[in-house]
Amino acid sequence: xxxxxxxxxxxxxxxxxxxxxxxxxxxxxxxxxxxxxxxxxxxxxxxxxxxxxxxxxxxxxxxxxxxxxxxxxxxxxxxxxxxxxxxxxxxxxxxxxxxxxxxxxxxxxxxxxxxxxxxxxxxxxxxxxxxxxxxxxxxxxxxxxxxxxxxxxxxxxxxxxxxxxxxxxxxxxxxxxxxxxxxxxxxxxxxxxxxxxxxxxxxxxxxxxxxxxxxxxxxxxxxxxxxxxxxxxxxxxxxxxxxxxxxxxxxxxxxxxxxxxxxxxxxxxxxxxxxxxxxxxxxxxxxxxxxxxxxxxxxxxxxxxxxxxxxxxxxxxxxxxxxxxxxxxxxxxxxxxxxxxxxxxxxxxxxxxxxxxxxxxxxxxxxxxxxxxxxxxxxxxxxxxxxxxxxxxxxxxxxxxxxxxxxxxxxxxxxxxxxxxxxxxxxxxxxxxxxxxxxxxxxxxxxxxxxxxxxxxxxxxxxxxxxxxxxxxxxxxxxxxxxxxxxxxxxxxxxxxxxxxxxxxxxxxxxxxxxxxxxxxxxxxxxxxxxxxxxxxxxxxxxxxxxxxxxxxxxxxxxxxxxxxxxxxxxxxxxxxxxxxxxxxxxxxxxxxxxxxxxxxxxxxxxxxxxxxxxxxxxxxxxxxxxxxxxxxxxxxxxxxxxxxxxxxxxxxxxxxxxxxxxxxxxxxxxxxxxxxxxxxxxxxxxxxxxxxxxxxxxxxxxxxxxxxxxxxxxxxxxx
Numbered sequence: 124x125x126x127x128x129x130x131x132x133x134x135x136x137x138x139x140x141x142x143x144x145x146x147x148x149x150x151x152x153x154x155x156x157x158x159x160x161x162x163x164x165x166x167x168x169x170x171x172x173x174x175x176x177x178x179x180x181x182x183x184x185x186x187x188x189x190x191x192x193x194x195x196x197x198x199x200x201x202x203x204x205x206x207x208x209x210x211x212x213x214x215x216x217x218x219x220x221x222x223x224x225x226x227x228x229x230x231x232x233x234x235x236x237x238x239x240x241x242x243x244x245x246x247x248x249x250x251x252x253x254x255x256x257x258x259x260x261x262x263x264x265x266x267x268x269x270x271x272x273x274x275x276x277x278x279x280x281x282x283x284x285x286x287x288x289x290x291x292x293x294x295x296x297x298x299x300x301x302x303x304x305x306x307x308x309x310x311x312x313x314x315x316x317x318x319x320x321x322x323x324x325x326x327x328x329x330x331x332x333x334x335x336x337x338x339x340x341x342x343x344x345x346x347x348x349x350x351x352x353x354x355x356x357x358x359x360x361x362x363x364x365x366x367x368x369x370x371x372x373x374x375x376x377x378x379x380x381x382x383x384x385x386x387x388x389x390x391x392x393x394x395x396x397x398x399x400x401x402x403x404x405x406x407x408x409x410x411x412x413x414x415x416x417x418x419x420x421x422x423x424x425x426x427x428x429x430x431x432x433x434x435x436x437x438x439x440x441x442x443x444x445x446x447x448x449x450x451x452x453x454x455x456x457x458x459x460x461x462x463x464x465x466x467x468x469x470x471x472x473x474x475x476x477x478x479x480x481x482x483x484x485x486x487x488x489x490x491x492x493x494x495x496x497x498x499x500x501x502x503x504x505x506x507x508x509x510x511x512x513x514x515x516x517x518x519x520x521x522x523x524x525x526x527x528x529x530x531x532x533x534x535x536x537x538x539x540x541x542x543x544x545x546x547x548x549x550x551x552x553x554x555x556x557x558x559x560x561x562x563x564x565x566x567x568x569x570x571x572x573x574x575x576x577x578x579x580x581x582x583x584x585x586x587x588x589x590x591x592x593x594x595x596x597x598x599x600x601x602x603x604x605x606x607x608x609x610x611x612x613x614x615x616x617x618x619x620x621x622x623x624x625x626x627x628x629x630x631x632x633x634x635x636x637x638x639x640x641x642x643x644x645x646x647x648x649x650x651x652x653x654x655x656x657x658x659x660x661x662x663x664x665x666x667x668x669x670x671x672x673x674x675x676x677x678x679x680x681x682x683x684x685x686x687x688x689x690x691x692x693x694x695x696x697x698x699x700x701x702x703x704x705x706x707x708x709x710x711x712x713x714x715x716x717x718x719x720x721x722x723x724x725x726x727x728x729x730x731x732x733x734x735x736x737x738x739x740x741x742x743x744x745x746x747x748x749x750x751x752x753x754x755x756x757x758x759x760x761x762x763x764x765x766x767x768x769x770x771x772x773x774x775x776x777x778x779x780x781x782x783x784x785x786x787x788x789x790x791x792x793x794x795x796x797x798x799x800x801x802x803x804x805x806x807x808x809x810x811x812x813x814x815x816x817x818x819x820x821x822x823x824x825x826x827x828x829x830x831x832x833x834x835x836x837x838x839x840x841x842x843x
Contacts, residue, residue, distance in 0.1 A: 148175055149183070162198050163211055166191045170219045177226065188223050195219065210252045217246035217255070221262050224269075231416055231453050233269050240266045257298055260289035264302050271309060274456055280309055297338075300329040304342050311349050319349045337378070340369035344381055351389050359389050380406050380418045387425055400429045420449045420458050428465055436472045443469055460489040467817075476814045483817050589622045589653060596623050596656050599663050601630040609641050610841055614816035618782075618823070618836040625655020626780050626835035629666050634674060641711045642670060642681075645839050647725065647780035649702040649755070655835070662704045662754065665689050678708045678721035679765035686754045686763075693756075703755015707778040709841075716770040716843060721763045722749025728777040728801070729768070730808045742808045744801050774843040775808055782834035783819075788826040795826055812842055 152172040156165050169191030176184040195216040198204060204212070224239035243262045247254050267282030283305045290298035307322035323346045330339045343366035351359040363386050370378035387402035406422035423446035430439035443466050450458035467482035606613065615628060625648040633640045644666060648658040662685070669675045669684035689703050705724035712718070720727050727747040750763050770776075784797040807818045819838065 148172075162194065163208075163215060166195050166198075166212075166215055166219065169194070170222055173226070174222070177229075181230065185226065188219065188226060191219050192216070192223060206251060210250045213246050213250045214255065217243045217258055217262075220246060221258070221265065224262070224265060228265070228269050228272070229415075233273050236269050237266055240269070256289050256293050257295050260286040260293075260295070260298055261301070263289070264298075264305055267305055271305065271312075273454070276309060276313065280306070283309070296329055297333055297335060300326045300333070300338065300342070303329075304338075304345060307349070308345050311345065311352070316349055316352055320346075320353075323349055336369050337373055337375060340366040340373070340375070340378055341381075343369075344378075344385055347385055347389075351385070351392060356389050356393060360386065363389065376409065376411055377415065377418070380409060380415070380422075383409075384418075384421050384425065387429075391425070391429060396429050396433055400426065400433075403429065416449050416453055417455075420446045420453075420455070422446075423449075424458070424462060424465070427469070431465065431469055431472070434472075436469050440466075440469050440473070456489055460486055463489065471814075471817065476811065476817065480813050480817050483820060487820070593623050596627070596659065599660065600627060606630060610643070612812050612842040614812045614819075614840045616783075616816055616819050616823075616836065616838040616840075618820075618832070620782075620832045620835050621653075623653060623656035624835040624837075625649065625659055626782065626837040627659045627663060628778075628837055628839055629663060631667070631670055633676070634671060635676075639712075639714060640676075641713070642678075642708065643711065643778065643839065643841070644706055644708040645725070645778040645780055645837050646704045646706040647782070647835070647837070648704040654702075658702045658704065661689060661692055662706075665754070666708075676710070677765050678710050678719050679763035681708060682706070682721050682723055682754055682763040686760075689755050703753045703757075705749075705753055705780070707749070709776065709778060711770075711776075711841070713843065716772070718768045718770055718776070720747065720766045720768060722747070723752060723754045723763065724749050725778075725780060727766075728779070728804070729770075730775045730777070730804060731771060732773060742805050744805055770843050772843060776841045776843070777804065777838065778841075779838045780835065782836040783823060783838055785834055786823065786827055786830075786836075787833060788828050788830045792830065812840055815840060 149172065152168055152175075156168050156172075159165050159168070169187050173184045173188035173191070176187065195212055199209065199212050199216070220239050220243035224236045224243060227233075227236035227239060240262045244259050247259050247262075263282045263286035267279045267286065270276075270279035270282065283302055287299060287302035287306065290302055303322045304326045307319045307326060310316075310319035310322065323342065326342045327339065327346055330342055343362045347359040347362040347366070350356075350362065363382050367379065367382040367386070370376075370382055383402045383405045387399040387406075390396075390402065391399035403422055403425045406418060407426070410418050410422070423442040427439040427441075427443035427446060430436070430442065443462060447459065447462035447466055450462055463482045463486040467479045467486060470476070470479035470482060606615070609630060609632060617624075617626070617628065619626070627646055627648070629642075629644040629646060631642050633642070646659070646662055646666075648655050648662050665685035665688040666681065668688050669681045673684055675681045675684050686703070693702065707722045707725040707727055708720065709727070710719040726749050729745040729747075730742050731745060733741040733743055747766055747768070750761075752759065752761065752763075784795050784800040786795050787793065788795070803819070803822055807815050810818060823836065
């Protein structure tokens with residue numbers, strides 16, 4: 124007990140000494156600033172003071188760097204300031220603005236950080252002496268890093284490559300390494316491991332030659348991630364241990380935290396969960412800055428994930444909630460997505476299916492918004508642009524050298540005047556030709572730029588139009604309130620392939636007020652995307668007209684009437700139109716447990732518990748075959764069949780299109796097939812409808828994996 128009390132007292136006095144030391148330094152620096160008449164020195168000292176206080180008192184650190192920025196602005200406004208002093212002020216202003224941008228980025232104020240990095244570049248460009256191009260390149264890469272943090276990959280790469288071009292031109296090896304490291308991290312994050320390895324290997328090699336230990340340590344972390352993702356875990360661990368030693372020697376705590384996270388990931392990939400958990404917990408224990416929210420997010424997420432894998436879901440829940448809340452606070456979409464998915468799994472395991480369902484919905488919403496395919500295309504475009512620009516610089520240098528050699532040779536042959544004049548004439552002619560070609564090329568480039576702007580604008584208009592079309596299509600679908608009132612115990616799994624869909628679901632009540640029967644259909648129109656959506660509007664109207672206007676009450680006759688409507692609409696065109704829809708339509712009398720059903724190429728599935736069975740998995744799947752003809756133009760046209768089915772309590776009815784079972788994926792990248800779909804429905808038929816909806820969605824996404832969704836998906840499940 125005494126030894127424990129002694130330790131507490133020692134830690135307390137140590138913290139007080141650190142506080143006193145910080146206050147002493149602050150007082151000392153303020154005295155130096157107050158006693159100095161040199162404004163440049165005052166501004167520099169404000170920056171030094173802010174940097175020193177950044178780890179202890181963020182409010183004061185920000186206050187002092189803002190005072191330095193303000194003092195610099197005041198001095199630059201004086202007309203009496205000489206040109207030499209103005210250039211010195213602009214140089215230091217650029218430096219302190221860049222430092223403030225770094226401060227803001229570290230404290231998760233990303234928008235403001237970009238503003239101050241750009242101000243830093245502007246300050247450099249206003250100088251009338253020698254502009255520090257290396258400082259401009261540094262700010263460009265810093266802007267790229269902010270965009271990378273907020274998942275704006277195209278903007279991040281644009282700034283990384285722009286900075287790299289400047290570093291390359293001025294032969295700044297350290298700067299090149301700085302830019303290449305950022306480029307490597309982008310490729311690594313987006314799964315292009317070969318590109319990532321090429322860049323990061325160059326970075327580590329350059330930095331070790333320059334003996335910049337802190338940069339080497341951070342680069343080793345990136346390099347380890349690439350090797351870990353390639354399955355080279357021993358090499359990855361070796362690099363991380365080397366980085367950890369460097370961070371500890373340099374007392375760089377944020378680096379120590381990053382290294383521990385990555386070591387934990389390596390152990391986790393080898394399923395050494397206790398070892399992984401040890402390093403993740405070290406991260407949380409060693410965070411010394413409450414504003415280091417990214418480390419808090421990463422540490423808590425990985426702790427929760429490992430605990431979940433160890434079947435310790437109750438413990439995992441707390442850490443996952445902390446990580447999710449911080450990610451929401453900062454607005455990091457990829458972190459929110461990861462945590463929402465993890466929380467959904469944890470809640471599901473704990474039996475809290477309502478919360479699991481909500482988390483799954485949020486995960487799917489964010490997942491759809493992160494358009495990785497477009498980012499990948501722009502990554503390739505930026506890579507080509509960088510390689511092209513680099514080659515252009517090399518060709519320019521080579522051309523200049525050749526011209527110098529030619530001039531020397533001409534100087535040595537002054538006696539051969541005729542040859543000299545002829546050569547000069549040829550050079551002049553060639554120069555005129557090159558100039559003329561450059562003018563033409565410049566005009567062509569301007570035309571291409573204008574055309575690209577027009578194409579971009581048109582593309583935006585098209586996307587905006589399709590997005591608005593989605594709102595219109597959503598409006599024709601039955602609302603959740605209407606479905607809740609009519610079906611009570613049900614789910615709707617609806618996953619359009621594109622922004623708008625060819626699949627839709629339809630519901631209406633009997634037009635006879637004394638009749639409480641419900642009509643519900645699932646329909647698959649020809650095509651998907653915009654063409655499918657346009658057909659879906661006509662087919663939706665066809666069903667409405669058959670039931671509401673013509674008063675048809677039998678599913679087969681409703682389909683007959685809808686087919687007539689579809690054919691009449693398409694017959695108005697001069698073109699031959701074979702579009703229509705496959706559909707499954709049920710008329711349900713819940714009170715008397717009777718259903719009338721008709722199918723156009725789409726079947727009906729009913730899952731019913733085996734009589735007298737106690738096993739929760741003792742269920743049978745009853746399939747009723749559809750008529751092999753569409754609602755539209757077919758090879759043969761005959762009246763649709765109506766099936767009358769007696770229902771039993773707890774029967775589950777499935778109306779579906781073919782998009783779910785036709786999806787490619789799985790370990791062998793094969794079509795799922797209806798057999799596998801049926802098997803999964805039988806395995807989950809004991810679940811509630813909300814739980815089954817969540818399970819179906821999860822099964823589909825896992826089976827699809829990274830493969831492209833090939834068709835719209837629509838499944839409606841109804842429990843009697």
